[in-house]
Amino acid sequence: MNQNFQNLIKYFPLAKLPFTLEKGSEHEFGMGNDLLPATVFDELISPNLPFEIDEFTEMIPGVHWKTNSETFVLAFWVARLMRHSFFLFSYSKDGEWIDDAEVAGFFYEEGQIIHRIANINDPNTIYIVEAQLEDETSLLNPSSTSKWLIEIKADGKFFQMDASDL
Numbered sequence: 001m002n003q004n005f006q007n008l009i010k011y012f013p014l015a016k017l018p019f020t021l022e023k024g025s026e027h028e029f030g031m032g033n034d035l036l037p038a039t040v041f042d043e044l045i046s047p048n049l050p051f052e053i054d055e056f057t058e059m060i061p062g063v064h065w066k067t068n069s070e071t072f073v074l075a076f077w078v079a080r081l082m083r084h085s086f087f088l089f090s091y092s093k094d095g096e097w098i099d100d101a102e103v104a105g106f107f108y109e110e111g112q113i114i115h116r117i118a119n120i121n122d123p124n125t126i127y128i129v130e131a132q133l134e135d136e137t138s139l140l141n142p143s144s145t146s147k148w149l150i151e152i153k154a155d156g157k158f159f160q161m162d163a164s165d166l
Contacts, residue, residue, distance in 0.1 A: 005072075005095025008044045011036050012074050015063035018121040021086040021104040026077040029062045036061055048089060048097050049078070056081045067123045071098070071156040075120075083107035086118065088126070090156040098156035103128055126150040127163065 011034055036045065036059065046053050062075040072091040077084070085105035090098040103118040103126055116130040132144045147163040 002095040004044055005091060008036075008040055009064055009072065009074070009095075011040070011061040012064040012076070015065040015075070015120070017065065017123065018119065019063070021062075021075060021118040021120070023084070023106045023115065025062075025086065025104075026060055026079075026084070029060045029077055033061050045076075045089075048100060049087075050100060050102075051080070054080075062086070065120075065123050067152050067156075069124075069154040069156070071152060071154075073123075073152065075103075083109075088150075088158070090152060090158065092156060099158045101126075101150055101158045101160070103150065124152045126152075 013033065041059060045059065056079075058079040060077045062077060064072055064074045066072055067090075070093040072093070072095070074089045074091070075086060076089075077086050083105065084107060085102050088101045088103055090100075092098060104116045106113070106115050108114070113133040114130060115133055116128060119127045121127065127149050128147065130146050130148075148160055149163040151159045151161070153159050
């Protein structure tokens, strides 16, 4: 495992499965974890983020786990203007970045408030439920929910599929 990845992963405690990522989970991360030094964030996280970082971007390290094929998965929270999200990054057993997925959060998109929750029950599968809300205080309408799952393949890539029949 490369030294850079060893420096990164020490900020992500080992996860106890199962767990859920949802609005509020970032508080648990913030209470239990040290913040990443800016140099570690700039070198090892930000180059792989699927968006541009600006002065409003904040990040809190979460947890990590290993899949059945020895892929490392890191979960972390990122706050941006009007978008608070939980991301997963996958890494090879040698610490090389493989893939990313935005799996949970609370954000505004295309005129809708989106609330997304991710359940991680086993090391290779993430179950996701997403609801569209009219405002921050509105109740969840089951007819406006969608479900999918992300399977972490043996090569560490995330494979998303519909789970509305589950």
